[in-house]
Amino acid sequence: MARAYDAQAIEQKWQARWRDEGTFEVDNDDPRPPFYALCMYPYPSGAAHQGHVRNYTFGDLVTRYQRMQGKAVLSPLGFDSFGLPAENAAIRTGTHPRAFTDARIAELKNSLVRLGAVYDWRREVRSHDPSYIHWNQVIFLRFLEAGLAYRANAPVNWCPGCQTVLANEQVLADGTCERSGDQVVTRDLEQWFFRITRYADELLDALDALEWPERVKVMQRNWIGRSEGAEMDLAVVGHPGRILTVFTTRPDTTFGMTYAVMAPEHPLVDELTTDECRPAVEELRQRVATESEIQRMSSAEAGPALEKRGAFTGSYVVNPFSGAEVPLYVADYVLMRYGTGAIMAVPAEDQRDWVFAKLHDLPVVRTVEPPPGWEEQGGEAYAGDGRKINSGFLDGLGIAEAKEKAIEHLETRGIGRRTVNYRLRDWLVSRQRFWGCPIPIVHCPDHGPVPVPEDQLPVLAPTDVEFLPTGQSPLAHHEGFLHTTCPVCGKPATRETDTMDTFVDSSWYFLRFCDPFDADEPVEPGAALRWMPVDQYIGGIEHAILHLMYARFYTRALIDVGLAPDDLPREPFRRLFTQGMIRMDGSKMSKSKGNLIAPSRYYETVGADALRLFHLFVGPPADDFDWTDQTDEVIEGCARFLDRLWRLVEGAGPEGGQGGPLAAGAAGGRAPSRTGGRTAEDDAVRRATHRTVEQVTGDIERWSYNTAVAHCMELANLLRGYARTDPHAQVLGEGCDALLQLLAPMAPHLTCELWERRHGSRLEDQRWPSFDPALVVEETVTMVVQVNGKVRDRLDVPATIGEEEARAAALASERVVAALGGVEPTRVVVRAPRLVNVVTA
RNA sequence: GCCCGGAUGGCGGAAUCGGUAGACGCGGAGGCCUCAAAAGCCUUUGCCCGCAAGGGCGUGCGGGUUCGAGUCCCGCUCCGGGCACCA
Numbered sequence: 001m002a003r004a005y006d007a008q009a010i011e012q013k014w015q016a017r018w019r020d021e022g023t024f025e026v027d028n029d030d031p032r033p034p035f036y037a038l039c040m041y042p043y044p045s046g047a048a049h050q051g052h053v054r055n056y057t058f059g060d061l062v063t064r065y066q067r068m069q070g071k072a073v074l075s076p077l078g079f080d081s082f083g084l085p086a087e088n089a090a091i092r093t094g095t096h097p098r099a100f101t102d103a104r105i106a107e108l109k110n111s112l113v114r115l116g117a118v119y120d121w122r123r124e125v126r127s128h129d130p131s132y133i134h135w136n137q138v139i140f141l142r143f144l145e146a147g148l149a150y151r152a153n154a155p156v157n158w159c160p161g162c163q164t165v166l167a168n169e170q171v172l173a174d175g176t177c178e179r180s181g182d183q184v185v186t187r188d189l190e191q192w193f194f195r196i197t198r199y200a201d202e203l204l205d206a207l208d209a210l211e212w213p214e215r216v217k218v219m220q221r222n223w224i225g226r227s228e229g230a231e232m233d234l235a236v237v238g239h240p241g242r243i244l245t246v247f248t249t250r251p252d253t254t255f256g257m258t259y260a261v262m263a264p265e266h267p268l269v270d271e272l273t274t275d276e277c278r279p280a281v282e283e284l285r286q287r288v289a290t291e292s293e294i295q296r297m298s299s300a301e302a303g304p305a306l307e308k309r310g311a312f313t314g315s316y317v318v319n320p321f322s323g324a325e326v327p328l329y330v331a332d333y334v335l336m337r338y339g340t341g342a343i344m345a346v347p348a349e350d351q352r353d354w355v356f357a358k359l360h361d362l363p364v365v366r367t368v369e370p371p372p373g374w375e376e377q378g379g380e381a382y383a384g385d386g387r388k389i390n391s392g393f394l395d396g397l398g399i400a401e402a403k404e405k406a407i408e409h410l411e412t413r414g415i416g417r418r419t420v421n422y423r424l425r426d427w428l429v430s431r432q433r434f435w436g437c438p439i440p441i442v443h444c445p446d447h448g449p450v451p452v453p454e455d456q457l458p459v460l461a462p463t464d465v466e467f468l469p470t471g472q473s474p475l476a477h478h479e480g481f482l483h484t485t486c487p488v489c490g491k492p493a494t495r496e497t498d499t500m501d502t503f504v505d506s507s508w509y510f511l512r513f514c515d516p517f518d519a520d521e522p523v524e525p526g527a528a529l530r531w532m533p534v535d536q537y538i539g540g541i542e543h544a545i546l547h548l549m550y551a552r553f554y555t556r557a558l559i560d561v562g563l564a565p566d567d568l569p570r571e572p573f574r575r576l577f578t579q580g581m582i583r584m585d586g587s588k589m590s591k592s593k594g595n596l597i598a599p600s601r602y603y604e605t606v607g608a609d610a611l612r613l614f615h616l617f618v619g620p621p622a623d624d625f626d627w628t629d630q631t632d633e634v635i636e637g638c639a640r641f642l643d644r645l646w647r648l649v650e651g652a653g654p655e656g657g658q659g660g661p662l663a664a665g666a667a668g669g670r671a672p673s674r675t676g677g678r679t680a681e682d683d684a685v686r687r688a689t690h691r692t693v694e695q696v697t698g699d700i701e702r703w704s705y706n707t708a709v710a711h712c713m714e715l716a717n718l719l720r721g722y723a724r725t726d727p728h729a730q731v732l733g734e735g736c737d738a739l740l741q742l743l744a745p746m747a748p749h750l751t752c753e754l755w756e757r758r759h760g761s762r763l764e765d766q767r768w769p770s771f772d773p774a775l776v777v778e779e780t781v782t783m784v785v786q787v788n789g790k791v792r793d794r795l796d797v798p799a800t801i802g803e804e805e806a807r808a809a810a811l812a813s814e815r816v817v818a819a820l821g822g823v824e825p826t827r828v829v830v831r832a833p834r835l836v837n838v839v840t841a
Numbered sequence: 842g843c844c845c846g847g848a849u850g851g852c853g854g855a856a857u858c859g860g861u862a863g864a865c866g867c868g869g870a871g872g873c874c875u876c877a878a879a880a881g882c883c884u885u886u887g888c889c890c891g892c893a894a895g896g897g898c899g900u901g902c903g904g905g906u907u908c909g910a911g912u913c914c915c916g917c918u919c920c921g922g923g924c925a926c927c928a
Contacts, residue, residue: 640881
């Protein structure tokens, strides 16, 4: 494809200038109003893929646009450089993870530079930088002091093949390890946790005020899973003084409790199981113990037969409202980690209990009157609202009132209390891996886990390690690293060999960017107060829950332990935009799927500007996009547009409009030289220019980049036609300038080059164009005339036309008269100046 | 199962407040330029009937509200995503 200009030469020229001049570096004392634009901390997987290109094109557009709006824009970038792939590569090839990772970072950085994405690279942070590790460890120890970090025994996903704990995301739906394929089992291990649950309410409540996509907020609300209800203490028959505490969100249904259930791991199972029931209960507990939680959760369909899922203990508990003695079961559908690990079962109002009750022939007592016909239609558990029945002092009430009254009753009698439960669990941060931030703890035989003193931080992993495919972290076998002395007593002790979850690194990097040079503290208060919160955060929907939740938690925790200023906003990301995925043949385009289309091949042909424009133009930024066989043609269409833009602007000549030689291929062949008074057509072009400025500004503000590009194309098309006539030099020049300014954040290299050729000045220093409100109102509009709702005529009328004139003009139309066929209108709806509807019926 | 999205020409998409459906681009057709091609430029392009003028149909399906519905309401179908024993 023959190009009008040399994209590669121009792109290299401007990229070099931006780098050498530090054009987009920003100092913390910059007097302009601050704007913090941030793309999510990328994992350095090598050269950028199209998903990166899309993400960084959006981010770069925001940066450049806000800068043109007169803001001091902080646009930093760093690398989430810890993680498993580097370690796997080390095992496979013998390369040290650091060398592997640094090479990948260089590649990714290079492909972002070639995209024309601009950052203040002085602020670059990498997770594996010793200084970042240092502050990560300081933060960990402060969390520990504040009780926000703690060590506990916990059931975890353990892969016997890999000899390591897995994150939930690494366990597939069938309960196998995504890497080795081994069946993952649940194991109890001593692990480090962060107490994110302390912030559950705040993290939930603060969501309302965030300018985030609603679906992300919904996902976070579900993840936190706050549910309000009551705990109640059940007396156990034949075990005086023994109580079984259950949690319910439906205390109003207590009269309908016809049995109770404990989780298989419940501490009272042994004591409350009678000898004749013990074999069945034991069998159940054995099975559950060897299953991972994921398997257990899916056992409803794939697991053992339903009736095997529960077993009678032989004991009975007392229904606290009715006094009835009801059987106590153990069943795998009750989870130890949620609530109290035991439930009262109300089959009439809970579908799970219903299914279980039917299988075990347990009675059903309805406490809410179902709607008429419910039973006849085969209705099972009824969870909807209705009048209370069979419920003694609650009879006749609605559910909400009955709940309140039931809780009061429990509290008055001292056998229960109002309780809130959360689905959210504390964050397990231990990882049995090498390529992560070491946890700065020493285990002393006498003093237990002891923090490494702050003046001995950072604890760095040794470099002389061997990577073997044993699945074990090399740290656990490195004698030099492992053996140390106890900071308290000086006796021999061993280091903690676990590292931190890599989500730790991405939980506060945005705070470090504010002043990454500060050697005294992780977060420099003045800088953080100046830049935070992030004004626009951009990333993938896949981080909707974990990363965004952890970052929200970290920001609060850092403030509360005194590592960030008290008056720092507690929400780190004011506005969030989640971009759509790029798919190919129905699945996500990704390295692991092997369906990447490398951006470099477009840099080398159509250029980065064309690729950027394509990603902006192809559809709404929030929507997924399918990469197909036709995609290359669309990219070429974008390149063609840029070619035409080049010819148009070059043809318009330099500033002043004295007419330069028209570039080869430009239609018309005549330089615009007319000045002085303007014709009606000149004015129409001016109006179109100003209207386009208005439209594109609005488009960009509401993330409608595809229409922003379309509106620019429209103006360019108009100007090309105008340039072929006898254009007014200033009018054409104004149109071209506006177009270059509007496109500057989208196709920066080309527009900077054209601007420099036209004006000899720098487009990066220009302000975003403004429009004259008087010029965006149209003089004449097309008025649609309908007869009974069908369009019969279109009339050009003055925009200021009055209702009566519009009516008269419409009724005078020949086409309208013909369509009426002599029938008298019964009504004429006039919406001047756009529409008249003549109604006969 | 529950909770969100979405469905518009051959394709990606546009229509910001209930008022011209299909902006912009891709693809297609025809033409100019050329010995020829590529590139570029111009015209045209929702579907159907018609030589034309013109007419009819048309935003997943069925109803409704309205002078007027892609847009609002009710009931479905299909597709995509999230959650899924959380008591």
